[in-house]
Amino acid sequence: MTETVVAPAARRAEELTESTRAHDWRLLVGGELVPARSGATFANPSPVTGEVIATVPDADAADVDAAVRAARAAFPAWAATPLPERVAVVREIANRVRAHADELRALDTLDGGNIIRLSRSDAFAGAAMLDFFADSAHALTGQTIPASEGAVHYTTLQPIGVVARIVPYNHPIMFAAGKIAAPLVAGNCVLLKPPHQAPLSALRLGELIADLVPAGVVSILTGAGPATGDAIVRNPHTRRIAFIGSAATGRKIQEAAAQTGVKDVSLELGGKNALIAFPDADPIAVAESAVRGMNFSWSGQSCGSTSRLVVHHSLRERVVAEIVRLIGELRIGDPFDEATDVGALVSQEQHAKVLRYLDIARADGATAVAGGAPAEGVGKALIVPPTVFTGVTPDMRVAQEEVFGPLLSVLEFDTEDEAVAIANGVEYGLTAAVWTDDVRRAHRVAAAVEAGYVWINGSSRHYVGTPFGGFKSSGIGREECVEELLSFTETKAVHVVYR
Numbered sequence: 001m002t003e004t005v006v007a008p009a010a011r012r013a014e015e016l017t018e019s020t021r022a023h024d025w026r027l028l029v030g031g032e033l034v035p036a037r038s039g040a041t042f043a044n045p046s047p048v049t050g051e052v053i054a055t056v057p058d059a060d061a062a063d064v065d066a067a068v069r070a071a072r073a074a075f076p077a078w079a080a081t082p083l084p085e086r087v088a089v090v091r092e093i094a095n096r097v098r099a100h101a102d103e104l105r106a107l108d109t110l111d112g113g114n115i116i117r118l119s120r121s122d123a124f125a126g127a128a129m130l131d132f133f134a135d136s137a138h139a140l141t142g143q144t145i146p147a148s149e150g151a152v153h154y155t156t157l158q159p160i161g162v163v164a165r166i167v168p169y170n171h172p173i174m175f176a177a178g179k180i181a182a183p184l185v186a187g188n189c190v191l192l193k194p195p196h197q198a199p200l201s202a203l204r205l206g207e208l209i210a211d212l213v214p215a216g217v218v219s220i221l222t223g224a225g226p227a228t229g230d231a232i233v234r235n236p237h238t239r240r241i242a243f244i245g246s247a248a249t250g251r252k253i254q255e256a257a258a259q260t261g262v263k264d265v266s267l268e269l270g271g272k273n274a275l276i277a278f279p280d281a282d283p284i285a286v287a288e289s290a291v292r293g294m295n296f297s298w299s300g301q302s303c304g305s306t307s308r309l310v311v312h313h314s315l316r317e318r319v320v321a322e323i324v325r326l327i328g329e330l331r332i333g334d335p336f337d338e339a340t341d342v343g344a345l346v347s348q349e350q351h352a353k354v355l356r357y358l359d360i361a362r363a364d365g366a367t368a369v370a371g372g373a374p375a376e377g378v379g380k381a382l383i384v385p386p387t388v389f390t391g392v393t394p395d396m397r398v399a400q401e402e403v404f405g406p407l408l409s410v411l412e413f414d415t416e417d418e419a420v421a422i423a424n425g426v427e428y429g430l431t432a433a434v435w436t437d438d439v440r441r442a443h444r445v446a447a448a449v450e451a452g453y454v455w456i457n458g459s460s461r462h463y464v465g466t467p468f469g470g471f472k473s474s475g476i477g478r479e480e481c482v483e484e485l486l487s488f489t490e491t492k493a494v495h496v497v498y499r
């Protein structure tokens with residue numbers, strides 16, 4: 001393992017920038033840390049300082065081809081490696097991520113704008129995901145089926161071969177580390193495509209595991225735009241593509257994948273998730289859950305955020321007042337400060353998008369009762385304070401479209417049917433939260449909402465081992481569970497005739 005460490009003790013953006021700029025960032029291809037074959041790079045700015053913090057390789061189709069060649073060459077030996085040995089490699093990746101958590105979290109905060117506290121928990125969450133799939137390896141079993149007399153019929157689960165993991169920017173190290181786990185345990189070789197906005201922790205991960213993972217088994221390919229991911233999707237040898245990102249990109253990937261083969265594409269996409277609060281719920285608990293559910297600490301950049309509060313008329317006033325009070329206690333400031341609660345949006349583009357939605361919401365007739373303008377006194381950090389809009393109606397764009405920012409819309413209802421209709425009246429179906437003390441209503445509404453992940457009297461939290469994924473335009477497939485591991489295998493049925 002390389003001993004080069006990127007400013008492990010850095011606590012401030014300026015300190016860290018010096019070392020990220022001086023560092024020679026490289027792809028991981030065929031077991032080697034290499035520049036892009038063309039020599040192309042792109043400038044990577046920080047949303048905390050506005051300055052360029054690194055020059056990053058811009059991989060193109062030639063780099064993807066080289067990674068795929070290396071992966072295909074490595075596959076037979078990796079697939080034949082005894083499961084306990086593959087598992088040991090995955091556990092050691094987790095150990096290295098934990099051992100370098102301080103460094104990785106600092107990179108993510110500088111690169112992606114998340115607050116330092118949460119960047120740290122992301123590093124540990126990535127390691128926990130590696131451990132979870134190592135623990136789940138025993139699920140890679142087949143069946144025997146009594147299908148006929150005089151024969152044994154059994155199934156085996158085999159790895160697919162070369163698989164792709166294309167991930168978004170909101171949890172950089174958690175996705176980079178955690179999402180290679182299932183493919184590796186199942187015996188595949190994996191191409192990881194980190195987000196262009198926050199690629200550094202994934203590239204650092206490549207340095208940390210280059211000597212650990214056999215050459216070609218893991219490749220890490222960064223790029224300035226869609227071209228790198230597109231080349232991965234179109235390569236005829238990547239037959240399994242697991243994508244996490246926006247619905248718009250997910251649809252492009254389905255289309256591109258179909259042009260070069262019959263491919264297994266899973267999609268973890270966006271959400272416009274509802275938290276429904278019924279009249280019997282405690283308004284203080286609802287408000288606390290609505291604030292937590294919005295993931296303001298990630299500036300709302302979380303797919304599962306309950307960005308629509310669908311609240312009964314009778315509770316609205318008390319719930320909104322408490323939300324505004326709680327938001328007022330959140331500290332906005334330097335993402336490197338352990339005391340800060342709200343971090344920066346990832347990029348100028350995302351910042352501009354959120355500001356645009358503030359205007360759209362107002363123009364459509366909604367009222368900002370908290371936030372509603374860029375943060376002041378935070379230097380160049382791209383921060384929009386937690387914002388709450390009341391007077392939102394289901395047809396408004398801010399109630400229909402995913403903003404992926406710190407923007408909570410409050411909608412009101414009278415009847416249970418109306419609440420469910422509002423919750424389901426969007427194209428997405430990722431998460432939903434239901435607040436009520438009525439057990440019958442809780443189960444009825446949980447069954448009726450079109451969402452893949454439902455909290456009753458809760459929000460926001462993920463429980464590792466339970467399937468996460470969406471209905472409708474929120475995706476195809478489930479992750480963070482055994483189903484994710486099995487999705488990186490092919491089932492083979494074998495018939496042994498003995499009579």
Ligand code: NAD
Nearest residue numbers: 167168169194195226229230245246249268269270271303
């Ligand atoms: P995005 O779709 O713009 O990009 C995601 C990844 O896809 C990036 O690595 C990007 O470089 C790559 N990419 C872009 N165009 C591509 C193309 N044509 N072909 C192949 N790859 C391509 O998403 P984003 O803005 O980075 O992330 C935000 C989105 O991700 C939101 O919609 C959010 O809800 C979603 N998300 C979903 C989950 C989930 O588990 N359901 C988790 C996190 C984020």
